[in-house]
Amino acid sequence: SAEARSLLRELSRIERYVEMVLCYLRLDSDTTDYVFREYELDTIIRESVKKFSGEFISRGIALDLKPTGIKVVTDEKWLGFVIEQLISNALKYTNEGSITIEALPGDRLCIKDTGIGISEEDLPRIFEKGYTGLNGRTDKRASGIGLYLCRRICKNLKHSITAYSKLGEGTAVIIGLYRDKTVM
DSSP states (O other): HHHHHHHHHHHHHHHHHHHHHHHHHHSTTTOOOOOOOEHHHHHHHHHHTTTTTHHHHTTOOOOEEEOOEEEEEOOHHHHHHHHHOOOOOHHHTTTSEEEEEEEEEETTEEEOOOOOOTTTTGGGTTSSSSOOHHHHHTTTTSSSOOOHHHHHHHHHOEEEEEEHHHEETEEEEEEEEEETTTOO
16 A cells, blocks of 8 residues: 555655764774675666665656676775665655766766756765755755765775765765775
8 A cells, every 4th residue: 555655755865864873873883784795786776776766766766777797896885874864865855857877987976866966056065964954954864974974985985975966956965986095
């Protein structure tokens, strides 16, 4: 039933918040459990996408998932967390249209949406802790911690993360998967 699907979506959202809090608490612990090895990026993406399949279907948002063929040296669990967070954000701010996940030249992963976008003045601050920006403030559920965690985790994984957006036209977040030795 529609009510059951709605409850499952809500439960899944709560699980993601709990996961974010646990992740936040673990970030600065001395025992952070990074395990670096080579992974197929497509496997990590598929696992992340699977968690949102119900939401894509019930909200009528198209997923354009293009195989990347990229092998990446990373931590599967933590990179998966980042990808899930970016998909979750894209869904949160996209009312219609699509979300595209694809590789860009230079071992980069791009997650882009056709959502409400981010204003030019908010864009430089979206990775700051607690910053929600104008669009986030109209969504009472925005915590301002998701993208902050993504940036911190990417830094620990030695991946880069950048965002491009135009108000009313959507957002693209790009993860540079090469393990950039200069990211400190």
